[in-house]
Amino acid sequence: MADLTLWVDAFWISPYAFSSFVALEEKRLEYDVEEIAMHRAEYRAPEYARRSISARVPMLRHRDFHLSESSAIAEYLEDAFPGTPRVLPEEVRQRARARQIMAWVRSDLLPIRAERSTETIFYGIPTKPLSESAQQAVAKLLAAADAWIPDGATTLFGRFSVADADLALMLQRLGKNGHPLGDKVQRFVDAVWSRPSVRKWVEKKRPTYIPY
Ligand SMILES: N[C@@H](CCC(=O)N[C@@H](CS)C(=O)NCC(=O)O)C(=O)O
Numbered sequence: 001m002a003d004l005t006l007w008v009d010a011f012w013i014s015p016y017a018f019s020s021f022v023a024l025e026e027k028r029l030e031y032d033v034e035e036i037a038m039h040r041a042e043y044r045a046p047e048y049a050r051r052s053i054s055a056r057v058p059m060l061r062h063r064d065f066h067l068s069e070s071s072a073i074a075e076y077l078e079d080a081f082p083g084t085p086r087v088l089p090e091e092v093r094q095r096a097r098a099r100q101i102m103a104w105v106r107s108d109l110l111p112i113r114a115e116r117s118t119e120t121i122f123y124g125i126p127t128k129p130l131s132e133s134a135q136q137a138v139a140k141l142l143a144a145a146d147a148w149i150p151d152g153a154t155t156l157f158g159r160f161s162v163a164d165a166d167l168a169l170m171l172q173r174l175g176k177n178g179h180p181l182g183d184k185v186q187r188f189v190d191a192v193w194s195r196p197s198v199r200k201w202v203e204k205k206r207p208t209y210i211p212y
Pocket residue numbers: 009013014015016017043055056057058068069070071106
């Protein structure tokens with residue numbers, strides 16, 4: 001058994017599990033994966049809930065230490081494994097910006113998250129036209145992406161970070177559903193989507209999707 005285990009959702013659609021998976025892959029750490037069947041509410045199973053406390057996916061185990069919340073997992077991996085490839089920028093303001101972006105995609109843009117859920121990306125589930133509030137959120141997201149992605153760049157901070165993966169996944173809720181992103185943002189998303197760590201998640205062979 002590896003020192004590290006990551007619990008992900010069994011359909012491989014959780015944007016938060018995605019973030020932690022990409023962080024572990026980018027750090028080239030050896031780890032085991034355990035799957036949680038969300039449609040069977042396995043995250044409420046007594047042992048899982050006792051370890052994670054918040055009964056949510058993902059959860060990381062490092063030896064006898066268990067940690068939930070994907071941003072905390074990225075920070076922990078960065079602190080606990082110095083000398084491995086960084087997943088957050090080294091420079092203090094860039095790292096603060098990365099944290100801002102990671103917190104923002106987890107806390108704002110709710111209509112996009114609701115109307116363009118990640119099964120539409122990974123299972124191609126058909127979508128309905130966006131509501132008025134989702135359209136407003138889309139305008140906000142695209143303006144933010146345009147402001148944050150430097151012209152001609154394919155990373156936010158000169159080299160890849162988990163904030164790139166998180167922002168690209170949020171943008172793919174639109175891009176994979178036929179919403180034009182504009183050349184600069186599309187180039188950024190395509191570059192993130194072609195990273196081996198991201199492809200490993202995207203190309204995962206998935207079981208038949210069961211809505212939950
Ligand atoms: N802020 C958390 C969100 C985790 C989360 O919402 N996970 C979902 C799966 S995508 C979950 O566990 N849902 C079950 C529940 O919240 O009861 C993170 O970044 O890890």
